[in-house]
Amino acid sequence: MKIIRWSGLIAFVVIVGLITLFNVLFLDNIIKVVVEDRASIALGARLDIGDLRFSLLGLHVVIRDLQVASPEQPTHNVVEVGALALDLAALPLLKKKFVVQRMKVVDLAWDTPRQTSGVLPPRLQKRHRKALDAGIKARKGLEDCVLPDFSIFEELKEGVPEDLLADTTLPSAVFLSAHRQEVSEARASWDQRLAHLPTKKEIETALVALKDLKDKRPKEAAELPGYLEKVKAAQQELVNIRKGLIEARRDFQKEIKTLRNSLKGARKLKGEDFKAVWAQLDIRVPTAGDLICVLLGKDLAIKVNRTIAWYRRLNRFITPRGETEEAKTRPAPRLKGTDVRFPITGGYPKFLLEVAEFSALPAAETGSERFAFAHLSGELQGLTPQPALYGKPTVFRFKGDLVGERPGELALFGELDHRKTPTDDRIDLTIKDFNLERSGESNTGQPSLLLTSAFLDVDGSLQITDEKLDGQARVSVREANVEVGSEAGLLADLFKNLGPFEVNLSIGGTLDQPVIGLTSSATRTLSAPLQRIFRTKQKELRRTLKRAINARINRKLSVANDEVDAYERRILDELSSRLALANPVSQEHGKEKKPSKN
């Protein structure tokens, strides 16, 4: 039997040949689609490549019109690249290592508009893992600093609205309400007591009974002692009624006096009322530091945070993790398994970008919140996830000239040394004469205080040792123009003659929890006038509030007094009328008067 089937070999060669031919013919497109998909998944926004050419023989790749959409703003590109060319090393490829010997990126542009949406297509959205560091913010809240609400000073000029006092739990109102309750309870108690005291009818019955007794005086002397005894008892009953009524009247007068006296206490609560209203208004007086934070510190802190977020991504890339351990803990996708990584023992790392050169597209725009470069070029060396194997630190340096009448300069330098632990990284940034210009409708959404234009010089450095941050940035501000919104109108004069000042940011904490502090030379200049403005305004406001509280208490007291008067009148009238009926003198007078009337 023949072992070899030559026709099979030919079929195999044809199959492999067809596959190879297909790859050669469509390799550019295959690579393009793979790169687009993988990068889009990693970035969380679309990455589009206009054209990709791959030369298999020279291992040379040229990419044109590369656009990276912004995940936050899909109508814009974070970055756009005119052309990108790279040379791959052949020998490392045999070991599945991607070594980019030289990369050249030209016509870089930032924040350019897109013609199509940059949202990740649904098929890729499922595979995209959100960046872990998206939500990390620095402590001390510089990014969130806002001006307190000053509008109350203007609103209360016209007077204190009744609603404000009504909405506040005023001690005097509580007191008067309690007093009212007390009066009401006393009234109920006296109504009850009056019901228990002898009524007019009972008094009259007692009087009639006495009178009848007196009229039926016995003629026999023997019956006289018994009769006198009965008269005495009837008289005693009347005396007791009278005594009870007199005692009740005395008690009531005493009680009403106490109630009246306690009402006076409401006047003493004016001060407490004022404190309650003041607390309710929650007037926070901004410090000069707050103003500087809103003007510049907030934006600087946001930029520092973004830089740290970018560094975190880079740091994750260049610091290899324990892949073997990860493979053990990570659940394996069905029918796909898990790739276990082993150490690279020699030669090139798994991935290496030896040298990359960058140059930006010159911008025509002048004066903006963003950097517009007349010229920008830079270099990145030794980017690899295995720096110890490569043996050199990752270094990047960029230098550029800014567009403008007074062209500024930018220089950025970084050295990330992850060859051994602790890692030792440093990033330096110098900017000279950056012409900042922005309009009132800026991204903050609160245009109450806005640094609309200024010239900035920045000198910053950040040292990162392992996870620990240590850095500072000095920003010198010249020719600053500040736009004060209507809500913060009372600060308008404060910034009229604002001279040059410095803002210093200190960066500390760790990569996971950065801490950004702010100091400024302008706080000294602004503090005294700011305090003066607010002292005057607060004084005015206090006066207005006190007046309103006084008027309110007087009004309420008058109502309460009227209520007590009415109550007193009702009870005293009732008691007096009963007493008058039970009083023998008045009875006698009545007796005497009645016939005369008739």
Added chain:
Amino acid sequence: MVQYIVKFIRMMNSDRDPRQISLGFALGMVLGLTPITSLHNLLVLLAILFFRVNIGAAILSWMVFSGVAFAVDPLFHRFGLFLLTDVKALHGFWTTLYNAPLVPYTRFNNTIVLGSLIFSLFAFYPVYLGGRVVVVKYRETFLEHLKRWKIVQGFTASSLYR
């Protein structure tokens, strides 16, 4: 593909060498159990086409073992993970392979690729031997019996079989 399956049945019913059928079956098993896109499968494919093994048996075996692989891939993953990470004695060997030219493209460091490949290699000879025994036994005991069945007679008389 149907043609190859028919050829396989014809071969089973003929007096041709049973080793061709069992070798095809064993090679098909390797194709079926290991992920199809692995580089070693190119060699298996080359072996099937280049050597006189029964392609029908290989296709049938590939289809059957692909289904089996779907069910047992968690076991292959655990086996592969055990070999790659837990056997310390092999760590140096894997590291050498990982750093050797071309070997990384075989994806040997993937848990399922390694687990299923090692299992298939161990199972290869028993499957080959077992297959041969089955073919011989089939021809000796079942073939005559089957030939009496009407359905089999109808099938063997059909143009598809001829």
